[in-house]
Amino acid sequence: MNKTIGTPEGTKDRLFSECGAFRRVEQSVLKVFRCQGYCEMTTPNVEYYDLISAAGHPMAQESMLKIIDRTGKILVMRPDCTVAMGRVAATKLTGLPLPLRLYYNQMVYRSDDVNTGARSEIDQCGVELIGSSGIRADLEVISLAIASLDACGLRDYHIEIGHAGYFDALLDALHLNDSFREQLKELVEAKAFTAFASCLKPFAGEPAAEALLQLPRLFGGPEVLETALCPNESAAEVLAYLKNLYQVLKDAGLSSRVQFDLGLIHTIEYYTGMVFRGYSEGAASNVLSGGRYDKLIGKFGQDVPATGFALDVEAVASCLPQPEHLPPETVVWYDLQSLGPAMEIVKTYPEGTAMLSCAESAEDAQKEAIGLGASRLVLVCNGEKREVSL
Amino acid sequence: MNRLKIAVTKGRLLEDSLDLFEQMGFDCSEVRADTRKLILPISNYPMDVVLSKAADVLTYVSHGVCDLGIVGKDTIMEHGGSFYEMLDLGFGKCRFALAVPDGSDFYGTYQNRVVASKYPNVTKAYFAEKGMDVSVIKIEGSVELAPLVGLSNGIVDIVQTGTTLKENGLTPIETVAPVSARLIVNTASMKLHQAEIFDLMDRIEAVIK
Secondary structure, eight states: OOGGGSOOTTOOOOOHHHHHHHHHHHHHHHHHHHHTTOEEOOOOSEEEHHHHHHTTOOSOGGGSOEEEOTTSOEEEEOOOHHHHHHHHHHHTOTTSOSOEEEEEEEEEEOOOOTTSOOOSEEEEEEEEEESOOSHHHHHHHHHHHHHHHHHHTOOSEEEEEEEHHHHHHHHHHHTOOHHHHHHHHHHHHTTOHHHHHHHHGGGTTOHHHHHHHHGGGOEESTHHHHHSOOOSHHHHHHHHHHHHHHHHHHHTTOGGGEEEETTOOOSOTTOOSEEEEEEETTOSSOSEEEEEOSSTGGGGTOOOOEEEEEEEHHHHHHTSOOOOOOOOSEEEEEOTTOHHHHHHHHHHSOTTSEEEOOOSSHHHHHHHHHHHTOSEEEEEETTEEEEEEO | OOOEEEEEESSHHHHHHHHHHHHTTOOOHHHHSOOSOSEEEETTTTEEEEEEOHHHHHHHHHTTSSSEEEEEHHHHHHHOOSSEEEEEOSOSOEEEEEEEETTOOSSSOSSOEEEEESOHHHHHHHHHHTTOOEEEEEOSSOTTHHHHTTSOSEEEEEESSSHHHHHTTEEEEEEEEEEOEEEEEOHHHHHHSHHHHHHHHHHHHHHHO
16 A cells, blocks of 8 residues: 555544534634634744744644745744734734734644654634733633533533642742752642652741642642642732632632642743633543733733633544434436526525435436435426425 | 543552552452453442553553553653653662673763663663763663673663672663652543542552551
C-alpha cells in the first residue's frame, strides 16, 4: 500500500454522523458567543515562532509544528489562539473602545510523540474579553463557558475555578528563588502530595508553608474556600474574590456547575488571575480551559487586561451521543427537460432527506433508490411530478 | 459508588501492591488466582485491577480508560504523560545510577562520552542538567553489556542491590534519581470521582504512614 495515502500522524477524517456531531457542537457554541455580542476573528494558520515564545507560552519548542518561510524566519503552525488574538488586539484594534469581545473558531496544532493517540490538530472555539479587569468580566466568561456547554447538550459536567494569585501569595511569603518556585508549581500542578510535602519540610511551622501543604487537596465544592488557610493579606484577598465570584454565580443559579481547585495553576505563564477548566463525564481530560491574562497583551505593546477561554470541540462532541446516519427518504429522477422543476421538488422536502438521481433511466433510478434504502421515488417528466412508493 | 479501575504494573510492583491492598483489608483472591484474565475485581471494594506493563499503565491512565495506576517513578520519568502523580507508595524502592567500568574515570576527559541506557530520556535530561554533551544509545536488553563490549563509557540504569553491576565489573558512581512506586490518577477522573478516589487514597495513606 502507498504509505502516503493515509492521513498524517495525529490527524483524521470525520465522516457523516461524527462530522455532524462535531459541527453541531461548533454551531451551538458559536451561536452562544454571537448572542452575547462577541465578534468573530480569524488569524493566519502560521505565526512567528519568536512571537509565541515572547508571549510566555509553555509549549515546548519541539511540540510546535515549524516551517522556515521564504525570508528564512521560523514560523509555527498556530499553537495557541489566545496569543494570536492578543497580537491582533494590541496591533490592530487600538482605536476601538474597550472592552473588546472577540471569538474564534480555529485549530491549534501540536506535534507530540508518535503512537500515543494524541491529536495534532485541535479545533477550538473560544472567546476573549479584552480591556476589562473587573469581576464582571470574569463572571461573564465563566457563565459564557457554562452556557456554551449547556447549549451543546452536555449534562454531566462542571467548571472548576482556581486563581493564580493564591499560590503566588503563599510562595511570596516564603521568599523562594525562581527555580524552587518552578519546582513547587510543577508538583502542585501534578498534585504530587508526597514530593510536595518533602520539598516543604525545611519551612515547617511557617504559616504559608502550612497553607501550601493543604493545596494539593484543596479542590471540590465551595467549602474549599473556607478550608483554605490565609496566612497573609494577598492570599486573603484572593479567597475573598473567589467567594464573591461564587456568590454571584450562585445567585444566578449556576452553583451546581461550579467547583474550585486552588491547586489549579495553569503552567501557562500568561495567566495572572482567575483560571478555570471544564470537566465532563466521558472526556479523559478537560474539555474547556481559560482564565485571566492581564500581562499578555502588554508584551505586544498595549497594556490591557483580558480574560477568556477555549473549548475543545472534539472533546465535547465525544461526550455526546452521535446522531444516526440516516439514508435519504426520497430520490428524485428527472428527464433532461426537467432539471429546474426537479431541483425545486428536492427543496420541498425537509433538509437532507431528498436527493437527485444520476441514473440514466427511471428503471435504474428505482434500483438506485432501493439500493440507498429510500422509501420514495419521485419521477419528474416534462415538468410533471409522479410519486412511486418503494 | 462508581467502580474504580486501577492499572497495576505486572511483576514485583503487582506483588507489593496486592500486599498493600490486603493490609487495607481488600480481598485480592481473584487477582492472586492464577488465571489469564487481565481485568480482575476486588470483591469487597468497588475497584477492578487491570494488569499491564509499566509504560502502558501511563497510557491507560492518560487516556482515562483507567482512573488510577501504580507504576514506578522510573517509568514516569522516562515516558511522562498527563496525569496527577499523587502518592509515593514507598515500595519498589531503587535508584537510577550512572555506572562505569571499575576504575575508569568517566569525567576525567574532554572526549565525548557515550552512555548506554534503557532510559534514553532520563539519561539525556540528567546530562543536559549538568550542561554536558553525551551521546546516548538506547539498549533494549542487558545494558551492562554495552561498556563491556566497548560500545559505551558508562550506563544509566536502575540499581537495586548493585550485584549485577559488580559481577560485570561496573561501579555505580552517581545517583541520578531515587525511584519508588507512585499512585497516579487521571486528571478528569480526579475531578469527576473525587469522593471515590479520596476514599481510596485515605485508606492507602492510613496503611503506608
